[in-house]
Amino acid sequence: MTRKTLKVHVTGMGGQGIGSTSRVLATAAKLAGLSVMTMETHGLAQRGGIVVSDLAIGYDPTESPQCTIGEADVLIALEALESVRSLPKLRENGIVVINTTTYQPLAVRHSKGEIKYPSLEEIEADLKRVTPNVLMVPAQSDAQELGVNRTMNMILIGALVANTDILPISKEQIIDGMKAILPPKYVEVNLKAFEKGLSYKL
Numbered sequence: 001m002t003r004k005t006l007k008v009h010v011t012g013m014g015g016q017g018i019g020s021t022s023r024v025l026a027t028a029a030k031l032a033g034l035s036v037m038t039m040e041t042h043g044l045a046q047r048g049g050i051v052v053s054d055l056a057i058g059y060d061p062t063e064s065p066q067c068t069i070g071e072a073d074v075l076i077a078l079e080a081l082e083s084v085r086s087l088p089k090l091r092e093n094g095i096v097v098i099n100t101t102t103y104q105p106l107a108v109r110h111s112k113g114e115i116k117y118p119s120l121e122e123i124e125a126d127l128k129r130v131t132p133n134v135l136m137v138p139a140q141s142d143a144q145e146l147g148v149n150r151t152m153n154m155i156l157i158g159a160l161v162a163n164t165d166i167l168p169i170s171k172e173q174i175i176d177g178m179k180a181i182l183p184p185k186y187v188e189v190n191l192k193a194f195e196k197g198l199s200y201k202l
Contacts (some may be wrong), residue, residue, distance in 0.1 A: 003166045005058040008066040011086045012078030013103060014049050017153035020181065021076060022053040028177035029057045037065035041132065049087065050082060058168060066086040073166065076156055078139070079103050084126050096131045097160045098123075099152055103138035137160055137200050143193060148186065151193035154178065158197020171198075
């Protein structure tokens with residue numbers, strides 16, 4: 001059932017396209033005639049630091065777009081472990097779309113096994129304690145097949161669209177949003193990425 005208001009939390013690492021993920025969704029919402037507010041927070045983005053972006057669609061423009069505890073209807077994670085870090089923001093039975101590629105931080109790689117990075121199975125189990133709506137997508141490998149790594153965010157958006165009817169924006173509006181904000185030479189490959197995402201089902 002389509003929601004009149006929607007909060008989306010996007011998380012990942014610098015360089016993964018968190019900003020363009022939010023901008024495509026925000027532009028699509030504007031094309032649908034909805035109010036949109038965004039808030040983006042950068043860590044050490046150029047060194048692979050954490051980047052998060054919050055998106056509030058259909059809310060009073062005077063309110064904060066930030067997703068506080070239990071407020072996010074949708075969580076999009078471009079890095080697997082970051083989905084768990086952001087999990088407290090997700091409402092009960094919310095929707096999680098997660099890129100299954102993992103990027104072990106330096107602390108893990110240099111710990112000689114003393115610090116353990118959880119397996120995808122462990123990450124999925126943690127997520128499913130909050131919601132059954134967890135979609136695991138090999139977006140990185142799909143993007144590599146398309147020849148452009150940074151298309152994985154559009155794969156995740158496609159997977160989100162294919163697996164929920166709560167979005168107050170249509171597939172066509174998202175495509176128009178992509179065409180509006182992406183560099184023209186990358187539109188075609190990102191459209192292919194979006195279509196690939198539509199093939200994934202919970």
